[in-house]
Amino acid sequence: MNFTQAIRYAVLRELVMARRARLSTQKTQEFTHLENAHVLGQESTYWHTYTHLLMLVWGWQHKVYPEVAGQVLRIVGALSKTAIGLLPTGNTGGANVSPFKPLPLSPAHAQAINDAKHRCKLAN
Numbered sequence: 001m002n003f004t005q006a007i008r009y010a011v012l013r014e015l016v017m018a019r020r021a022r023l024s025t026q027k028t029q030e031f032t033h034l035e036n037a038h039v040l041g042q043e044s045t046y047w048h049t050y051t052h053l054l055m056l057v058w059g060w061q062h063k064v065y066p067e068v069a070g071q072v073l074r075i076v077g078a079l080s081k082t083a084i085g086l087l088p089t090g091n092t093g094g095a096n097v098s099p100f101k102p103l104p105l106s107p108a109h110a111q112a113i114n115d116a117k118h119r120c121k122l123a124n
Helices: 008-023 027-041 045-061 064-084 109-122
Strands: none
Touching: 008 027, 008 045, 027 045, 027 109, 045 064
């Protein structure tokens, strides 16, 4: 098992909550859940890139063009830098935060990430 598989359920839980928020027209809450999914999946090239793509779509749908532009750059970074570990831990991934700035992990996020890494070790 790799990290992408191990963190899958935690990321998907946030993405489901983002979708529910979108269907309830709670755009700020939707983006918060996308940010949470980003933090959780940041060490996986797949989840890291996927959440940035969803943030780009969010920006386009809500006509937040600085977000769209920021996400285009972040998608390139996620694709090219995640695998080599160039990640600012805890960064929420939105264009309102420097893509190089580490942020503190919430206790819940830290626990989910540590649990996923532990499952990887047990499986290998």
